[in-house]
Amino acid sequence: MGKGRIGNNIRKLRFFRNEMTQQQLAEKVGVTRQTIIAMEQDKYSPSLELAFRIARVFEVPLEEVFSYQPEAEST
Amino acid sequence: MSFQEKNITVSLSIFVAILGFYLIRVFQMVQHESFNSTNLFRLWGIIAVLAVIGTILATIFTHIVGGIVHKVRTNEDPHIEDIQDERDKMIDLKGTRVAYTLSSIGVALSMLTFVFGQPPLVMFSLLIFFGVLAQVVADIWRLTLYRRGF
Numbered sequence: 177m178g179k180g181r182i183g184n185n186i187r188k189l190r191f192f193r194n195e196m197t198q199q200q201l202a203e204k205v206g207v208t209r210q211t212i213i214a215m216e217q218d219k220y221s222p223s224l225e226l227a228f229r230i231a232r233v234f235e236v237p238l239e240e241v242f243s244y245q246p247e248a249e250s251t
Numbered sequence: 252m253s254f255q256e257k258n259i260t261v262s263l264s265i266f267v268a269i270l271g272f273y274l275i276r277v278f279q280m281v282q283h284e285s286f287n288s289t290n291l292f293r294l295w296g297i298i299a300v301l302a303v304i305g306t307i308l309a310t311i312f313t314h315i316v317g318g319i320v321h322k323v324r325t326n327e328d329p330h331i332e333d334i335q336d337e338r339d340k341m342i343d344l345k346g347t348r349v350a351y352t353l354s355s356i357g358v359a360l361s362m363l364t365f366v367f368g369q370p371p372l373v374m375f376s377l378l379i380f381f382g383v384l385a386q387v388v389a390d391i392w393r394l395t396l397y398r399r400g401f
Contacts, residue, residue: 207336219400
């Protein structure tokens, strides 16, 4: 089974939360700012726990933050 | 460049220097026909001490000198992200896996020298070579993962 692509709307959600900085989000969810940058650039797919923590910070369901595209659709 | 990347870069530089020093010393021993167990095991000790001191120096260098450079350049107090989050741990694990794989291959290749009738000294010199090489390759792999993502 091929690897799909996990996209996210973190940048957009930060913008709609009064331009929350990457550092602020990082501190709220307990990771480094570099990890937030990597996620926004689709260079890192977070663990399920971190994904839930991010969704909780933005007070939206998980599906509004992250989306999954199977390999066939993403290519 | 994040704190972890700087730390790995400094560590990589130190281990490349150690590897170079080791290779030069071994070649010198072979050239001067002083490639014997006493000299080789003394070199093993030097390499082990250098590796420990190098690792400590890498951490101190990254923390202190990095902080001073940051303060001078930006006039802000350094914010050192020395915590390891899940991404850092994952990258560290992937690097360690590469190091173990390469070390295992190195041990197997070193043992193979017996098959070709080489003396035990060759095996011992190859063992430490592959040990340091594994560390270098693992650090390069970690840096690649930080840059490329995964």
